Amino acid sequence: MLRYFVSLSVIFSVAFSTALAVADWPEFRGPYGNGYVAAENDREPIGLPTSWSETENVRWKTPIPFHGWSTPVVMEGQIWLTTATDNGHDYYAICVDAASGKILRNKQLFHSDSPEPLGNATNCYAAPSPAIEPGRVYVHFGSYGTACLEAATGEVIWKRDDLPCRHYRGPSSSVALFENLLILTLDGVDQQYVVALDKKTGETVWKTDRNVDWRDQDVTGQSEESAKRIRDGDHRKAHSTPLVIKTPSGAAQMLSGGAKAAFAYDPRTGGEVWRIEFDDFSVAPRPIYRDGIAYLVTGITHPELWAIRVESKGNISETDSVLWRLKSKVPKTASPLLIDGLIYLVSDDGIVSCIDSQNGESVWQKRIGGSFAASPIYGDGHIFCCDRDGQTTVIKPGRKFESVATNTLDDGMLASPAVDGRALILRTKSHLYRIENSAPAADGSP
Numbered sequence: 001m002l003r004y005f006v007s008l009s010v011i012f013s014v015a016f017s018t019a020l021a022v023a024d025w026p027e028f029r030g031p032y033g034n035g036y037v038a039a040e041n042d043r044e045p046i047g048l049p050t051s052w053s054e055t056e057n058v059r060w061k062t063p064i065p066f067h068g069w070s071t072p073v074v075m076e077g078q079i080w081l082t083t084a085t086d087n088g089h090d091y092y093a094i095c096v097d098a099a100s101g102k103i104l105r106n107k108q109l110f111h112s113d114s115p116e117p118l119g120n121a122t123n124c125y126a127a128p129s130p131a132i133e134p135g136r137v138y139v140h141f142g143s144y145g146t147a148c149l150e151a152a153t154g155e156v157i158w159k160r161d162d163l164p165c166r167h168y169r170g171p172s173s174s175v176a177l178f179e180n181l182l183i184l185t186l187d188g189v190d191q192q193y194v195v196a197l198d199k200k201t202g203e204t205v206w207k208t209d210r211n212v213d214w215r216d217q218d219v220t221g222q223s224e225e226s227a228k229r230i231r232d233g234d235h236r237k238a239h240s241t242p243l244v245i246k247t248p249s250g251a252a253q254m255l256s257g258g259a260k261a262a263f264a265y266d267p268r269t270g271g272e273v274w275r276i277e278f279d280d281f282s283v284a285p286r287p288i289y290r291d292g293i294a295y296l297v298t299g300i301t302h303p304e305l306w307a308i309r310v311e312s313k314g315n316i317s318e319t320d321s322v323l324w325r326l327k328s329k330v331p332k333t334a335s336p337l338l339i340d341g342l343i344y345l346v347s348d349d350g351i352v353s354c355i356d357s358q359n360g361e362s363v364w365q366k367r368i369g370g371s372f373a374a375s376p377i378y379g380d381g382h383i384f385c386c387d388r389d390g391q392t393t394v395i396k397p398g399r400k401f402e403s404v405a406t407n408t409l410d411d412g413m414l415a416s417p418a419v420d421g422r423a424l425i426l427r428t429k430s431h432l433y434r435i436e437n438s439a440p441a442a443d444g445s446p
Helices: 008-012 224-231
Strands: 057-064 074-075 077-084 092-096 102-109 131-133 134-138 146-150 156-160 175-180 182-186 192-200 204-209 245-246 254-257 261-265 270-277 288-290 293-297 305-309 321-327 337-339 342-344 352-356 362-367 377-379 382-386 389-394 402-408 418-420 423-427 431-435
Touching: 074 131, 074 418, 077 134, 102 146, 102 156, 131 175, 146 182, 175 245, 175 254, 182 423, 245 288, 254 293, 270 305, 288 337, 337 377
Parallel strands: none
Antiparallel strands: 057 431, 074 077, 077 092, 092 102, 131 134, 134 146, 146 156, 175 182, 182 192, 192 204, 245 254, 254 261, 261 270, 288 293, 293 305, 305 321, 337 342, 342 352, 352 362, 377 382, 382 389, 389 402, 418 423, 423 431
């Protein structure tokens, strides 16, 4: 099985990592947290499939019990993912053998007697993606529980179920690993904070409350129902996963999107470095970063993409640290991709946009159809976009739209794709697939 061994200096050019050997897919959006399968300067062919169906290039297909939209993580021949019962009473970690698709472990970790209703048909109780590193797996269900498992046996090393947050529509932000820390984001109706746990013990190292002017206290003239929705609904929530980067000056920053504001924190202490403020909430896409510039989506009601100079301090909302703002066809859910100076956005209603990262100007737009929640990935010179109906559109990046293939599975995808060597690991609403070219590899390996 193909592995990628990347020096720390290369990893740090995109995001910080603690592992010398980067495995196939250790966290949400892959080994760099940005949707890249391999390092940006590694253009060596991998052999990922671009064509498949229920009868073509499916190495195995495994039904997954209950429901979960979490991205699978892959390391050392194991695929880990989370799931939960539809009623939110029980929460599980599942380990699948990467070669055969056999479920090796299905471990119940947490129980809730009275979970809060999800509020809509899209969300579920197992949306946050886990993370994996040599020997350990970290799973997270928001306030319902967080656990560290021994990868080889599935035994619990530590558990936490004392991090309160009223999610209102279910937990969503995925975990992030940095040095000795497991970083969690809990942006709920009642509490909004970021917390770092010691990876070895699960003990709290630091906790930072969001400090935001909600601007929603005055409900004069509002109906009772409207006032309750403003104060007791989505307006203080967020769903984004933070990204730890290295700035041009060598400092570590954690980019974190919240309601009404996005922040950069010191990931070692939780101290705020800078912020931008805006009038939106329920942001979901993970930030991306390149060459001193962070790109962050602002929310769900009128989403914008902001380009921010990270060598900044304080509230920079109205300063020249904000290089540009894009206000059209910005996705509410799927995270962006940045490839060779071009940003690719997949909107919820099926429009792919190519944007010049230097100035935010449109290069092209193309409707590919479908409805999207999963974040696209980039590997082998192709972008893979998976929609809610089970269709994956494969396109080539560049200044002209070029479609390569359209592939369909029986069920839709809300989980973002993962990769294991030459294989795509796709999670639909009901099954986990290993999609791999059926022809043997040139080196004769299976």
